[in-house]
Amino acid sequence: MPTDQSLTLNDRRAEFVYEGARLAAIAAQAPVVPVSWVEREEPFRAQFLRVIERQCSSQRCNSPEELHENWVQEYMKMGWVYGPIYSRERRTHPDMVPYASLEQLERDKDAVFMALCEIARQFIYEEG
DSSP states (O other), rough: OOOOOOOOHHHHHHHHHHHHHHHHHHHTTTTTOOOGGGGHHHHHHHHHHHHHHTTTTTOOOSSSHHHHHHHHHHHHTTOOOSSOOBBBBTTEETTOOOGGOHHHHHHHHHHHHHHHHHHHHSSSSSOO
């Protein structure tokens, strides 16, 4: 598969983490499975790139709780609110609650996300 030389290191890491987390959600039969990376809207992609840049730096969140709270704040900035049913159109998400209120599956998704970020940080890099 040819590589797209126009993608930055952070772009490659972000797509890896996003698609890995999406596949994990599918495998776990999670109630919310995001659309593919290429289908996401630009404001989401921009904030996700910022998250990945932070998570692959020394400023990364060190716990799933901290990561989740940051995620809720970022979603709120994009106009999302809590809603019992996930809806991209209405911008409602059932996981916009405190970490302690999440079901175990959702806590597991946060831990998987952190692990994927760590894989990206350690093993996706610039050659040379």
